[in-house]
Amino acid sequence: MNADDALPRDREAGTSARAPRLSRSxxxxxxxxxxxxxxxxxxxxxxxxxxxRELRIWDITALRFGIGAVLLAPAVLRPGRTLPLAAWGEGLVFMLLWGMPFVLLVALGLRLTTAAQxxxxTPALMPVFAGVFAxxxxxxxxxxxxWVGYGAIVAGMAALVAAGAAVHGAPSPAGLGALALAAAMWATYxxxxRRSGLNPIQSAALICVWSxxxxxxxxxxxxxSRFSDASAGEIALQVVYQGVLMSGVAIITFNRSVALLGxxxxxxxxALLPAVASLLAVPILGEVPSLPEALAIAVIVAGVLLAARPTPDRRTSPST
Structure with a gap:
């Protein structure tokens, strides 16, 4: 067997060796x-x-970023291992996109619309903005x-809002605008x-510290503060969820998914959030989605499956 015959086999072996690593990633x-x-x-x-109930969004925001800053600050403020000023500037930009302003915008949307809407x-529009911006x-x-997936997500989201409006009344334009702006900020982040030099923990820490x-x-x-009006159990729930899960764990896990999936x-x-949130709201809040809402969620899920497909190989582009 000559070298020319062995070359395709070597390429096949290299491809097969890379495939398991790609699939695992x-x-x-x-x-x-x-x-x-x-x-x-x-x-x-x-x-x-x-x-x-008793707490307000101001209390939620303070818990989310106050506790998150205490827990994560050592990642960026350790003696002898402080970050350069450029990294702090990058963290400030990240905070403006996915820190305190983002939470306050979503809070405004929650106050002017409903939890389901x-x-x-916000989650449904975020991948659409990310794809269009990219x-x-x-x-x-x-x-x-x-592109078909993005269209399905938008159509499903519009149907879901319309179905909710039939039950809860027309949503506030200001509330919808706040939620859409939050989605655009999240997508920009x-x-x-993905192109920054920060690791997931550093990014999460800077967002919490700046906020x-x-x-x-x-x-x-x-x-x-409204803490004096709330029960100890309610405060403990928010401390764990806002301060630990949302400020630390969720940002780190999301950053890891961005790094691995794009x-x-x-x-x-x-964008699967509406489906999962609707399921969680049934036992916790007693909110059962109507049949039109459930169908709209199914359309969003279908759009997500299309939008999550790998991007085309850039080598197929005519310009390359």
Whole structure:
């Protein structure tokens, strides 16, 4: 056998050796994304649980970033291993996109619409914004299947909002706008993070530290706290969920999924939030989706499956 005969076999062996690693990487990425979806879905339900009782969104925001900053600050403030100023500047940008302003926008949407609508609009629009931004500014090809998926997500989201309006009344335009802006900010963060030099823990820590520095002092000075009116159990629930799961675990797991799957695929999976949040709301809040709402959620899931497909190989582009 000559060298020319052996060459294709060597290539096949190299391809087969890379395939298991690729599949394992994708599976791990989907695992991180699934954990993120579970935590994020619970956030809408748990937050709705408290803001309709004694605590307010100001308390939720203070717990989320105050406790998160305490837990994660050692990752960026250890003596002898502090981050350069450029990294802190990058962290400030990340905070503006997925820190305190994002939470306050979603909170405004929750107050002006409903938990179900908020859990549908922001997560469903986020992968659409991520795909469009990546195509427009980074010249990343999305492929026909993904564009069809984005269209299905938007159609399903619109149907879900319409079905909810038939039960709860027309949603507030300001509330819808706040949720859409939050989605665009979240999508921008995913694109920027993938190209940053920060690891998931550093990014999460910087988001929490910057948010705490800018929000917590104003929170105390303005006397916004309602902790004295809430039960110890409710405060403990929010401490664990907001301060530990959302501020630390969820940001890290989401960043890992972005790194392994890519921003478009990872954000598309997050669009499963309406389905998961609706399921969690049944036993916790007693909110049972209507048949039209359930059908709209199914359309969103179908769009997610298309939007999460791998991007086309860039080598097939005519320009290369």
């Amino acid at each position: 994708l599976l791990i990425g989907f695992g991180w994304a699934a954990l993120t979806v579970t935590i994020f879905s619970g956030w809408f339900v748990v937050t709705r649980f408290s803001v309709t 908020a859990a549908s609009i 195509w427009a500014f980074l010249r990343e090809r999305q492929g026909r299947a993904r 995913t694109l920027l993070y 705490a520095v800018l929000f917590v002092p104003a929170y105390w000075l303005l006397g916004l 921003s478009s695929a990872a954000t598309a999976i997050i």
